[in-house]
Amino acid sequence: MIPKIEFNKKSLKEGVLLNLYKKMLKPRLIEEKMLILLRQGKISKWFSGIGQEAIAVGVTLALKNDEYVLPMHRNLGVFTTREIPLYRLFSQWQGKMNGFTKGRDRSFHFGTQEYHIVGMISHLGPQLGVADGIALANKLKNNHKVCAVFSGEGATSEGDFHEALNVASVWSLPVLFCIENNGYGLSTPVSEQYKCKHIADKGIGYGIESHIIEGNNILEVYTKVNELAKSIRNTPRPILLEFKTFRMRGHEEASGTKYVPQDVMDFWAAKDPLENYQEFLKKEGILSEEIEVSLKEEMVHEINKHLKIAFDEEQIVPNLKTELNDVYQDYVYKEVLPSKEQKKIRFLDAISEGLYQTMEKYDDLIIMGQDVAEYGGVFKITDGFIEKFGKERIRNTPICESAIISTAYGLAVNGMKAVVEMQFADFVSSGFNPIVNLLAKSYYRWNQNADVVIRMPCGGGVGAGPFHSQTNEAWFTKVPGLKVIYPAFPQDAKGLLIAAVNDPNPILFFEHKGLYRSVYDDVSENYYTTEIGKAALLREGSQITVISYGAAIHWVLKALEGYTISLDLIDLRTIQPLDKETIYQSVKKTGKVLIVQEDSLFGGISSDISALINENCFEFLDAPIKRVASLETPIPFNKQLEKQYLGKERLKEALLDLVNY
Structure with a gap:
């Protein structure tokens, strides 16, 4: 026997109860229309969230409109609840200019600062680290905001999931990790994904509060997340939420659902979040047949109207200049001349001095890396920084390059700057994904700058062997959207590092270890810049x-x-x-x-x-x-x-x- 969904309206008013229904109904109707268009060949692909609407809608409504949400493929309800005009969504899915990526990315791979939404990349896991960065910025600004990030049960097997939870826990970041457990990672059942009984159990290892929520119960989702969000705003901390749910369609439509036993399909069909809630509202006298029909007619009319706008919109005409110009954010270099007052210092000291003076200039600049705080970094570049700038801005990180680079990107999304020190450039391989897929493509994809500098101590000649001696700049010069700097002299190193922090684009800053203490130069004492891109x-x-x-x-x-x-x-x-x-x-x-x-x-x-x-x-x-x-x-x-x-x-x-x- 299939257990019924038990709804508890608590003290929620009728207007709120009806609004929850409206917010779930709209994405369901859009999805039904999209499936028709897919069969007609009018759209190319669709990732269905039918059966999971309560989670996206409930979480989004529990947050304030200026709090960031980081959704996934199947979270259409996030976008519609934030009331993005439908024609813009439809244009996005058709690769047209009224979308959010100028035709450069598809479906839900987009973000929008206007609606405080940060879209996913297909690698899934790094999204969680981006939420860490957004939450860190909120905490540093003391603005009492929470952010919510979505992921599926499959992505909890990725290293980025574990890294992000650990960072959030260690730093007490105000973020909700919302895991939609629908039982399958594409076709792989959870029994082949992890051994613990519940995903929520994973929070124990990180000292994170966790909850299991009936993901098909809109009232439970909304009230619980609302309660937790209020708590986090006052007492910043991460919380892991496991939503038990099911997707009634395939991973994407071409996948189908033949791998799912029929009794499982029947079980979850009976627990449909929209139909069950609709029945509840009717029993409570809040929803009538007339209201239901009226709402559906109104929404279908809105959908068709906005579809026509999107279909009538002209196809994008490729413009070579536009494409090339959007790889980097446009930035007007401002020269600050070096002073005549100079002192003879080492390469290492020049970099340290440039960093220090930049930290003095930008109150919103954060330095992150392994051992960079009290220890001053393994090469002592940040030695003494903590006494001046404090541990909030000079942050020791766990050993998790991927999550920290994703966190740096999140800081940029939330209006701050970040400098990340790789202890050795060799170790950047552990953070390669967010560099080449988040930082590099961000501005081109959705006009979001990635104001991040990654410092790369590199190079041989010091007898450090295969894992501490590579000069691996060629890994990144191939990736459009990244800038790569590699100075040879202290005067240049200081000026270029300052210019790199000023530049809103992502930059890999290579520092040869063999030069740190062997090369001296007369270096200007003031805060000055050296132009990037000039030999x-x-x-x-x-x-x-x-x-x-x-x-x-x-x-x-x-x-x-x-x-x-x-x-x-x-x-x-x-x-x-x-x-x-x-x-x-x-x-x-x-x-x-x-x-x-x-x-x-x-x-x-x-x-x-x-x-x-x-x-x-x-x-x-x-x-x-x-x-x-x-x-x-x-x-x-x-x-x-x-x-x-x-x-x-x-x-x-x-x-x-x-x-x-």
């Missing part, structure tokens, strides 16, 4: 152009000792965007090119620079382009093996061969 011409000559960056610049300078070669030495400083103009001007003058990088040869930035020169300056070349790089092996620990690995040992010969060609 530096360190030497001028006529015989050859040498292009390099980072520690490899110092290889070149060392190799030139004792030789009188007339050359242009270009320090790229920024690898993405690349200063092509400076490169081309030099190549056209000298006719010979040597490109030097520390990274292994294949697939590195030197390959692209070589290709660009061939395509744009071929007729000016007097010799084949030469590249010097490290061996195509992982970087070894042994001193002699590392010496053999690094391209530094092959540089002088390559340089002389090219000069004499």
Whole structure:
């Protein structure tokens, strides 16, 4: 026997009770229409939330309109409850301009600051970390706001789920983790996803309060979430909510539901959230047949009207300039000149000084990373920062790169800035997903900037072995939307780091560990900027152009000792965007090119620079382009093996061969 849903209206007024019904009815009617359009071939794909409307609607209504909600595929009720005009939703699903992504992303993969909604990416798990960042910003602003993030039972198997819950718990963040447990991750049953009886049990391991809620009971969802949201606003903390529910359609329509036993389908069909609540309201005398028919007619008319607007809207005409210009947020660089007052300091000190002065300028800037607070970071870049700025702004993080980078993105969404220190650049592999799929694509997808700088201590020559020595900039120069900076000198490092924090786009800032304490420079004492995307011409000559960056610049300078070669030495400083103009001007003058990088040869930035020169300056070349790089092996620990690995040992010969060609 199927248990009936027991509704308890408590002290809710009739207007609220009826509004809950209206808010569930609209997404149901939209979905029914979408399924018809799908069969007619008028839309390409649909992720159905039929049977789960009570959760999206109940949670959204329990929050204030200026509190962020982070929904998933099947949470149409979030969007309709926030009263987004339907024609905009329909345009979004058809890839038209009145949608939210200019046709660049589909269905529910979008966000909108106007309605305080942050849309998902298909990787699911990082969404939870973004909620951490939004909640952290709320807590730091002391604005007594909560945010809610949705996920399914399948995503609770992802590492990002565990990382996000742990961060939220350690930092007491005001966030509701709303897990819709519908029994299947696509076709995989929960028995093959986890061993514990309830997802709510997972909260125990993180010291998080958790609750199990009947997800098909709109009154239970709304009243419980409303109660918890009020509590969290006064006493910030994370709460894990497991909503027991079921999706009556497939993962998406093409998947079907044949893998679900019929008795399970029958059980949940009898627990339909809309039909059961509708019956309850009629018994209570709140909803009549006349009101029901009237509401449906009104909503169907609204749906058809807005569908016509969307269908009549013209298709997007591709514009190459628009597409390319929207990869980065437009940013007008403001130059702040360096002072004549200088002091001779190390590379490490210049970065520390730049960070410190930037923290003084921006009250909303947060530094996050492993051991960055009391310990001052493993390289002591943030040593002493905590005494000046406090633990709220200089935040030690758990060892969870993915969640922390997602958190940094959430801070940006909620109007703050973040600098994240990777303890070693090698460790960024654990946070690769949010960098390339959240930060890089954010502005292009929905005009949301990702005001995040990720500091990357990198490089070899210090005997640190395969996991602490990589110079992995090429992992990111391939990804549109990221900027990559790699300075070689202290004066540049300070100015570029300050400029990076000013820039609203996501930036990977590489700092070679071997330069930290070995390279000194006269560095301006003031807060100043160095323009991103502009190379530096360190030497001028006529015989050859040498292009390099980072520690490899110092290889070149060392190799030139004792030789009188007339050359242009270009320090790229920024690898993405690349200063092509400076490169081309030099190549056209000298006719010979040597490109030097520390990274292994294949697939590195030197390959692209070589290709660009061939395509744009071929007729000016007097010799084949030469590249010097490290061996195509992982970087070894042994001193002699590392010496053999690094391209530094092959540089002088390559340089002389090219000069004499």
